[in-house]
Amino acid sequence: MPRFFINKDASAPAPGDLFEITGDDARHISSSLRMKEGEKLILCDGAGTDCLCAVESVGPTVAVRVISLSKSAGEPPYRAAVYQALVKGDKFDSVVQKSVECGAASVTPFLSSRCVSRPDERSAGKKAERWRKIAAEAAMQCGRGAIPGVGDAIPFSEAIKAAVEADIPLFCYEGGGESLREVLRRERPGTVSVVIGPEGGFSPEEAAEAAAAGMKTVSLGARILRTETVAQTVLSCLSYEFET
Amino acid sequence: MPRFFINKDASAPAPGDLFEITGDDARHISSSLRMKEGEKLILCDGAGTDCLCAVESVGPTVAVRVISLSKSAGEPPYRAAVYQALVKGDKFDSVVQKSVECGAASVTPFLSSRCVSRPDERSAGKKAERWRKIAAEAAMQCGRGAIPGVGDAIPFSEAIKAAVEADIPLFCYEGGGESLREVLRRERPGTVSVVIGPEGGFSPEEAAEAAAAGMKTVSLGARILRTETVAQTVLSCLSYEFET
Structure with missing residues (x-):
């Protein structure tokens, strides 16, 4: 309907x-x-x-x-906040659409040291408007009970400061970490955050800052996922583990 | 490297x-x-x-x-064959790329009753060639140990006949079924198949045919996923459950 x-x-x-x-x-x-x-x-x-x-x-x-x-049946029993580093071209469009379909409560873009995409204020405003429209359309299409918010771009440190407040604060890092399954099987969360780097990944300094702040560094397995693939994969695993 | x-x-x-x-x-x-x-x-x-x-x-x-x-570290300990109904525009490109990243052993397009995309022989050949190139590029990029094959388009009945041979033959149907987690937690498979319908879904007749042939009908939760989202979601859950 x-x-x-x-x-x-x-x-x-x-x-x-x-x-x-x-x-x-x-x-x-x-x-x-x-x-x-x-x-x-x-x-x-x-x-x-x-x-x-x-x-x-x-x-x-x-x-x-x-x-x-x-x-509304389409809301997960947890709130998952996605923090995605700005990425090139229309990849962020796809991150927003897939995140909404797969149960994210919000998507917040952030800027880290290896971000290639650094839009000026005017183009950032236009992009944010487009992402909010994509979020609304995806929410209607997939049967969500709320339209996930898309925040304005923030610096890496602010993203970490917000993300670390979640019950399970996940920092996705190809440099290794615990397996996602090990982390998720330990507790049933009310809130989860998922922090994802840009095409070139996080710098070792950023990974150290995140770990020091209290983020849980997780590995998503042996294959290197493209940055725009990660949010959907992690959200799908959250839904698999806690929702179905 | x-x-x-x-x-x-x-x-x-x-x-x-x-x-x-x-x-x-x-x-x-x-x-x-x-x-x-x-x-x-x-x-x-x-x-x-x-x-x-x-x-x-x-x-x-x-x-x-x-x-x-x-x-090679990038090969999963199971072989997952994706059978994806032909979809419009460049959505199949994305299904191939994401399936390879997320561990599929092969991707086979098929034609079901509600497929809108019905390419003629010449354009089918061109498309298959493009998909094989996308599969090879994705395999190199994400660290696979083998290039997953992309088959030529086959009729629905043939897809079911091949898919049902897997240890866990999954038929993704929005009309309901067991939860994916219940099915995957019962056995550790050597082979899995994942059959995914077109934009308009499977007809009730096709769902009945699949169930009669021995496919396990699974539901992916309360939200209606776009057809091009499903393969990545299921493959991510397989990897989460059996690989990491």
């Missing part, structure tokens, strides 16, 4: 409520999905509640009435 | 042997990597053996001498 998110400023939904869907979502419902009166869709309140709704009218705005509420 | 594969018709390598690297690999060594005499690289025999070599001369062909042999 098609899913849409309610505007953040809407009040908490209840059965019988009427909602008006506008803008791109309304166009998508009328022109692409060609939905008609009486057909059903899900409005998600972005806070973990799905509202089953019936379409009442279709036009430039689409009116829908809430039939019943249920808990 | 840079890795290259020996031509298939080369004899089994031994320390002291001299190999000549030609074509794209030679150009890559001389022009991109700018390697010099005495520098080291790895030649992989594609059958699980890595040869540590020293460069002896660089030119249109590059001569290297084998110093020592070791077992």
Whole structure:
């Protein structure tokens, strides 16, 4: 069933409520999905509640009435924050899309010493806007109960400072570390963070800084994964271990 | 260290042997990597053996001498065959690249009832050639001990007939099934197959045919993964469970 998110400023939904869907979502419902009166869709309140709704009218705005509420099934029982070093070209687009599909609660770009991509302020703003749109689209498409946030780019040290607060703070490093399985089998986390370097990896100094701050350095096995592959792989293992 | 594969018709390598690297690999060594005499690289025999070599001369062909042999570390202790329904645009490129990185032994495209992409013979040949090149590049980049094969497109029924021979024959179906974790925690497989549908999923008839043939229908959790996301997710879980 098609899913849409309610505007953040809407009040908490209840059965019988009427909602008006506008803008791109309304166009998508009328022109692409060609939905008609009486057909059903899900409005998600972005806070973990799905509202089953019936379409009442279709036009430039689409009116829908809430039939019943249920808990969103698409949210993992843990919050996983991805911290991904800025990467070249459109690779970050793919990291955002795959992270959302695979259960990330947020994706935050950061700048480390070997980052080749160093956008200026204007292009950084444009990119952040595009990533937030990709996150919203992916959340709707895969059935999330909330749209994961995409943060603005921060320096490496700030990323570590935030990431280390998680119950399981993972620092992915090709220079070695414990196996991901060993780390995940020790405890059932409420929060996880996943810190991933750029194409050229982390410098040994950065790896030492992360370890000193309390990050758990993990290895993802014998093969060298591309940077844009790592988030999906780690999130898939989290879901496998704690969600299914 | 840079890795290259020996031509298939080369004899089994031994320390002291001299190999000549030609074509794209030679150009890559001389022009991109700018390697010099005495520098080291790895030649992989594609059958699980890595040869540590020293460069002896660089030119249109590059001569290297084998110093020592070791077992390739990048091959999983199981053989995972991916069967992926043909998908639109360049999504199959990404499936091949990610599958190789994440440990697949082979990737075979197939045609099911809801496949939108149905290339004619000429374009199918061109695509297969591109996918084999992507597989070879990914194998070198991530440190595989063999180049996974990419098969020609086959009908759905043939894919099932081949896939069902694996110790764990997984049929990924959004219509439900056992959780992947339950299935993988029951036995340590020698061979696994992973059958993945197109954008529109499998038809209920195809799911029934697969189950009747003996495939294990598995669910990948509450979120609907895009078809091009599934192979990497399942392969990552296999590696997590059996490899690290």
